Amino acid sequence: MSGFFMLRREVFTAANRRLSGIGFKLLVDLFASSPRPLRFLELPYRFRMRRVGESKLDTAVVCDFGLLLIDKAIGRFVPARFVAFAMVGILGVAVHLLVLSALLKILHTPFVSGQGIATGIAMVMNFAVNNAVTYSDQRLRGWRWIRGLLSFVAVCSIGALANVGVASYVFRWQAAWIPAALAGILVSAIWNYVATSIFTWARPGRR
DSSP states (O other): OSSSOOOOHHHHHHHGGGOOTTTHHHHHHHHHHOOSOOOOOOOOOOOOOOOOOOOOOOOHHHHHHHHHHHHHHHHTOOOHHHHHHHHHEEEEEEHHHHHHHHHHHTTTOOOOHHHHHHHHHHHHHHHHHHHTTTTTGGGTTTHHHHHHHHHHHHHHHHHHHHHHHHHHHHHHHHHHHHHHHHHHHHHHHHHHHHHHHHSSSTTTTTO
16 A cells, blocks of 8 residues: 555545545545445555655554544444544543542542542543544644643533532432442533534634
8 A cells, every 4th residue: 555546537426425534544435435346456566665754654543544444334323533532531431430539538538629620630631532542633732732722621611510510419419429420421521522523623614
């Protein structure tokens, strides 16, 4: 795969509307998006040591390729980016519960304070991982990373307040911290995905 390939125009036209447009593995996208199996002929050649430049293969390319495969498999039902966002969210839940458990059982922090601290830590972790994985094709770097984090925190603040409020209410009602924490996380999750996709990682022209 050197990036050079040729195809008939009608092949591209037939697959055009089904293309995912994720990453730059266009040939894979074309084969997976074609309404009928495609015949192909590959002309092999021998690779030699690179003399100039550097490879484009990095974690962003791998993440994009994974998102493309997910989109081709279940994209008709669930957006691939939402699946990735949800997987990062599950990791965030684990971090949230781990931090909250440590605060409650080791430091004996009051539940409301512990829930707020755990929410903040999980929020920063979610931003960093989503920026590297979920939105790898729109990855923020340098000062844009810092502005993105501030944007992420800002648009998620409403969800965070709802998180703490709902969790505190459930905790007072059931006096059990795990279901209370999960209830707060669930309320903020939907807002986080919608708001950050619009404001934090918005493509040019979307706002």
